[in-house]
Amino acid sequence: MPSDASKSNGHHDKRPLSPRDNATVSNSPKNSPREKQQRVDEKRNNVSPLPFAVAASPPKFVSFEEIMKAANGVANMALAHEIAVKNDFRFEKMSPPENSIEGQVTKIVHKAFWDSLEEKLNENPPDLSQAIQLLSEVKRNLVDLLLPQHQRIRTQVDEVLDLELIEQQAEHRTLDFMYYANFVISLMAQLCAPLRDDEITHLKQLTDIVPLYREIFRVLDLMKMDMANFTLQQIRPYIQKQSVEYEANKFKQFLQTQEENGIDGLQFAKAWLERAFLKYNADAAETASSQNASATTSSPATPAAILNTAYMELLDWDENQVFPESLLMDEGRFMDLRNKTRWLALVSAILLVTYNTVGESIAGIKGFKESLKEQISILLPSTSEGDVAEMVVNVAGQINKEVQECLHKHDFPAMDEAKQSLLQGQIQSVASPDHSVHKVMKSRLMKFIQSLISQPQSRDVLLPPGFSAVSEELSHVCGQFLRLASHNRAVFGSYYTDIITKLLNDAQSATA
Numbered sequence: 001m002p003s004d005a006s007k008s009n010g011h012h013d014k015r016p017l018s019p020r021d022n023a024t025v026s027n028s029p030k031n032s033p034r035e036k037q038q039r040v041d042e043k044r045n046n047v048s049p050l051p052f053a054v055a056a057s058p059p060k061f062v063s064f065e066e067i068m069k070a071a072n073g074v075a076n077m078a079l080a081h082e083i084a085v086k087n088d089f090r091f092e093k094m095s096p097p098e099n100s101i102e103g104q105v106t107k108i109v110h111k112a113f114w115d116s117l118e119e120k121l122n123e124n125p126p127d128l129s130q131a132i133q134l135l136s137e138v139k140r141n142l143v144d145l146l147l148p149q150h151q152r153i154r155t156q157v158d159e160v161l162d163l164e165l166i167e168q169q170a171e172h173r174t175l176d177f178m179y180y181a182n183f184v185i186s187l188m189a190q191l192c193a194p195l196r197d198d199e200i201t202h203l204k205q206l207t208d209i210v211p212l213y214r215e216i217f218r219v220l221d222l223m224k225m226d227m228a229n230f231t232l233q234q235i236r237p238y239i240q241k242q243s244v245e246y247e248a249n250k251f252k253q254f255l256q257t258q259e260e261n262g263i264d265g266l267q268f269a270k271a272w273l274e275r276a277f278l279k280y281n282a283d284a285a286e287t288a289s290s291q292n293a294s295a296t297t298s299s300p301a302t303p304a305a306i307l308n309t310a311y312m313e314l315l316d317w318d319e320n321q322v323f324p325e326s327l328l329m330d331e332g333r334f335m336d337l338r339n340k341t342r343w344l345a346l347v348s349a350i351l352l353v354t355y356n357t358v359g360e361s362i363a364g365i366k367g368f369k370e371s372l373k374e375q376i377s378i379l380l381p382s383t384s385e386g387d388v389a390e391m392v393v394n395v396a397g398q399i400n401k402e403v404q405e406c407l408h409k410h411d412f413p414a415m416d417e418a419k420q421s422l423l424q425g426q427i428q429s430v431a432s433p434d435h436s437v438h439k440v441m442k443s444r445l446m447k448f449i450q451s452l453i454s455q456p457q458s459r460d461v462l463l464p465p466g467f468s469a470v471s472e473e474l475s476h477v478c479g480q481f482l483r484l485a486s487h488n489r490a491v492f493g494s495y496y497t498d499i500i501t502k503l504l505n506d507a508q509s510a511t512a
Contacts, residue, residue, distance in 0.1 A: 082329075090229045118210045128170040131177065134213060136163055138184055141220045145191050145227055153187065177209045184216060192219075193226045244490045251326070251491065269324035269492075270499055276310035277301075277503045283309075303500040307493075308453050311485045312446060315341045326492040330484050336383075337484075340477050341449075343382035345442035346431065348466045350376060350395065353426040353437055357419070358403055361412040368406055369469045375402060382473070389431050396427035441466055445474075452478055453485055 097103050117134065120127035139161040146154050160183050169175040189200045199219045206212040258265035280301055314327070314334045323331045351369060355362065362368055379395045380388070400420050407414055415423065430438050444464040452461065467474055489496070 090232065092225065114210055114214050117213075121209065125173065128175060131175070132163070132166055132170055135161065135166055135180060138180075138213070138216065138220070139163070141217070141224065142184065142187060142191075145220075145223055150191075153190070157187070177213075178207075181209070181212055181216065188216075188219065188223065192223050193230070196222060196226065244487070247491045248494075265325055266495060266499070267325070268322045269326050269495070272313070272321075272324040273306065273310050273496060273499050274503060276306050276313060277500065277507075279313075280306050280309045281507075301504060303497045303504075305454070306500050306503075307489065307496050308450065310496075311453060311481075311488075312450050314338065315446065315449065315481070326495065327488060330488065333480070333484055337477055337481050340382045340473070341445065342442075343380070344467070344470050344474055344477065345438065345445050346388070347373060347376050347380070347470055348445070349430045349435070349438045349441040350392075350399070350427055351469055352441065352466050353430050354399055354403070354423065357423045357426050358415070361410075362403065362406060365406060365410060372399060372402060373469045375399065389428070392428055392431040396424040399427060400424050449478055449481065453482060 117130050120130050139157060142157055142161075143154065146157075161180065166175065166180075185200065185203050188196075188203070192200060196219065199222065203212065203215055203219060206215060255265040264270075284301070315338050317323075317335065317338050327334065351372060354372065355369070375398050376395055379398055380391045400415075400423055403423070404414055404420075429435055432438060433442070444466065448461075448464045448467075463471055463474070
């Protein structure tokens with residue numbers, strides 16, 4: 001927020017706003033619908049990883065106070081987690097949908113308030129009781145925006161918006177609403193973020209008392225949200241630093257509550273890690289077999305290596321599996337990354353078969369591959385939940401059109417009908433995850449991401465072949481995946497190590 005000094009010199013303090021003011025983020029990942037797991041409820045055996053669950057057997061009872069305490073703890077942990085892992089996290093005003101009952105009621109109540117104020121001001125003599133309350137509320141909102149260093153402005157607010165004096169002016173019919181409105185607007189101009197300059201200019205153009213004060217309140221609400229997000233931005237590094245310990249402590253309390261009620265709070269995390277343990281061993285045996293070597297000569301199984309294998313499963317998650325308890329807060333984000341990973345593999349496969357089918361004529365045309373990628377993105381967005389095979393039909397038609405236009409533009413022979421049919425057929429068939437090209441591109445992508453998560457330190461990396469056109473999207477997916485995995489490992493690493501160490505010891509004992 002700007003200091004008094006900066007404003008007194010007539011200059012806006014163009015302080016940084018929340019990330020939303022600097023960038024538009026569409027990834028705010030959407031949470032996966034919880035309904036997706038309803039079909040696997042029978043696998044839960046009436047046990048839920050949520051903190052309010054009570055095991056079916058043996059019967060236990062939890063007091064309402066204990067439930068609310070656990071709920072509040074998890075809510076606080078979720079908020080801290082959101083701030084820590086979501087760089088574009090910001091507070092936003094919750095407004096009910098306009099067509100909802102709540103939205104209609106809110107609209108009616110607000111309209112009734114301002115209509116009542118206008119009616120009272122138009123009485124003869126005017127009834128100023130509601131107007132005085134309004135000025136009192138304006139003063140309170142202004143004070144809420146002030147920082148400790150704003151002592152001069154705070155004193156000014158107290159002197160000008162003196163409620164006793166305002167009541168006396170009302171009694172003597174000398175209350176000048178425009179005077180107070182102009183004073184408030186001038187302070188708002190000093191305190192607001194640059195983003196709100198146009199709003200302030202609009203306020204200065206209003207002359208009718210009721211619409212003016214209604215707009216003042218609206219802009220004050222926006223400014224309070226700006227202040228909250230500005231404050232959040234300043235303390236974000238501290239929150240991120242402390243969130244690991246805070247989340248770990250809260251999860252420990254959650255596990256204790258679960259244990260007291262006969263519930264294994266890590267039931268599904270253990271199943272997740274056990275699958276990773278088995279997969280790691282199977283992959284090691286397969287690698288050793290292909291190299292005519294003993295599985296014991298390959299890289300030894302370590303908790304870190306097995307955990308990395310577990311994280312990779314999240315990018316190819318089977319929705320019939322129940323999500324691990326320790327990852328529930330990021331389930332939506334990981335499912336969004338899974339979908340984007342699948343999209344990257346499919347788009348790269350489509351581009352590969354396109355270039356292989358058309359041939360050298362388009363191979364050297366600068367920017368054409370990126371142009372095709374943009375067309376694919378429009379027809380087949382990474383957030384798509386529809387029938388991919390059906391969408392790819394449209395993609396195939398559009399690519400055929402783009403290729404024909406490109407060939408004509410660069411004086412290359414056009415494709416005949418047979419080759420056009422071949423191109424569209426190749427594109428449609430590659431949509432299947434079982435298609436050989438699709439499988440190759442997905443394998444390259446997964447190996448690339450696994451190499452990053454296995455060696456997360458900063459270093460230059462070479463993109464896998466065939467992914468140059470989607471390098472920006474790939475970088476975003478990898479960056480978010482590494483950030484989520486790193487934070488999750490920091491919070492729950494000790495639990496994972498204990499579980500995996502037990503699996504390793506059990507396996508060693510079984511082969512001894």
